Amino acid sequence: MPRGPSYDDRRFAAARELAEEQGGLLSRRQLYALGITRWEITGQVRARRWLLVGDQSVQLHNSTLSAWGEMWGAVFQGGPRASLDAGSALIAAGLERFEMDRVRVSVPRGARVRRNRRFNIRQTRRWDAADIVRVGIPRTRTPTAAVRAGLWARTDREATYVLTIAVQQGLVPPHELGEELLRIRRDRRRLLLHAVVNELLDGARSLGEIDVARELRRRGLPPPARQVLRQDGRNRYYLDLYWPDYALVLEIDGIHHAWAENVVGDALRQNAVVLQGETFLRLPLLGLRLRPGDFFAQVEHALRAGGWRPAAA
Structure with a gap:
C-alpha cells in the first residue's frame, strides 16, 4: 500500500x-x-x-518570527503589488537605530487589501511600479522611501531625524533626496523637508548639526565650516563645526559619542585640536535641549576671544 x-x-x-x-x-x-x-x-x-x-x-x-520574516509576512499580506515602504523599506536597505511599531507596506489606490492589525498596509496615490526594487524582498527604492518616511513621520522631529540618519549612514546622498522631493507637489511637510535637505546638501551630517546651524543663524553668529577633514600624523578625523578664522572647534555630542568604540577616538581628536592651539568646545544634544542659552553664550565668548566682532547695526 x-x-x-x-x-x-x-x-x-x-x-x-x-x-x-x-x-x-x-x-x-x-x-x-x-x-x-x-x-x-x-x-x-x-x-x-x-x-x-x-x-x-x-x-x-x-519559534519566534524574525524581523525579516515579519517584513515578508507584511508584503505577502498586502498582495502581489505590495512593497515595503517608508521606514520599513529603509530598514530593509540597511538603516540602523530606527524602529517602527509595525511594518509599513504600500499598495496602489484601488488594490484589494486583506486587512490585518499586525501590519500597516496602506493604499497610496504615490505608488508607482517604477519605484519598486524587486530583487529580494519587494521594497520602495531608498531615495523614495526616505522622502516618504519624512512625509509620513509622526512628528516634524522624527521626519528630520529619519532623513538625517539615512544620509549619515550612507544609504542615500543628499542630492538624490532633493531630486526625489521635486516630485512632491503637495504635502503639509514638503517645505520642512526641503529645508532639511538644503541643510544636508550644505554639509550637515547629524540632527544636532542642523539644529545648531539654525540657532547660530538666529543669534547672528558667523557660520562655521562643517565636517572638516583634519590629519594629525597618521590619524584622520572630521571636525563637526569649525571656525578657522577664530581658531574654534565645536563638537556636537549625540548619543553615538557615548558608544565605547567612539570614546578613545573622540578624546584623541580633542587633544590634537587643543595641542594645535585651538579652542575646543563640546555641545551635547541634551544640553542643546535643556540649556541652549548657556552653551551658545560660550560659543559667542570663544568667537569673540578669537577676534570675531558682530557687524555694526
Whole structure:
C-alpha cells in the first residue's frame, strides 16, 4: 500500500530552503506552487510544527518570527503589488537605530487589501511600479522611501531625524533626496523637508548639526565650516563645526559619542585640536535641549576671544 507524502519529501525540503531566504516564511501561493496542498498546510499547523502569519503566509517553524520574516509576512499580506515602504523599506536597505511599531507596506489606490492589525498596509496615490526594487524582498527604492518616511513621520522631529540618519549612514546622498522631493507637489511637510535637505546638501551630517546651524543663524553668529577633514600624523578625523578664522572647534555630542568604540577616538581628536592651539568646545544634544542659552553664550565668548566682532547695526 503506497504511503502518503512524508514531511521530509522533496516538496517540503524545497519549501524549507526557500523559507530560509525569507525569514522562515512562505506565502500560501508559494507553497501551492511547490505542490504542498491546503490540507497538508492545515495538518502542519494543527501539529504545531508550522504557524499562520496573517491569512496569506505560513511560518515553517514554531519559534519566534524574525524581523525579516515579519517584513515578508507584511508584503505577502498586502498582495502581489505590495512593497515595503517608508521606514520599513529603509530598514530593509540597511538603516540602523530606527524602529517602527509595525511594518509599513504600500499598495496602489484601488488594490484589494486583506486587512490585518499586525501590519500597516496602506493604499497610496504615490505608488508607482517604477519605484519598486524587486530583487529580494519587494521594497520602495531608498531615495523614495526616505522622502516618504519624512512625509509620513509622526512628528516634524522624527521626519528630520529619519532623513538625517539615512544620509549619515550612507544609504542615500543628499542630492538624490532633493531630486526625489521635486516630485512632491503637495504635502503639509514638503517645505520642512526641503529645508532639511538644503541643510544636508550644505554639509550637515547629524540632527544636532542642523539644529545648531539654525540657532547660530538666529543669534547672528558667523557660520562655521562643517565636517572638516583634519590629519594629525597618521590619524584622520572630521571636525563637526569649525571656525578657522577664530581658531574654534565645536563638537556636537549625540548619543553615538557615548558608544565605547567612539570614546578613545573622540578624546584623541580633542587633544590634537587643543595641542594645535585651538579652542575646543563640546555641545551635547541634551544640553542643546535643556540649556541652549548657556552653551551658545560660550560659543559667542570663544568667537569673540578669537577676534570675531558682530557687524555694526
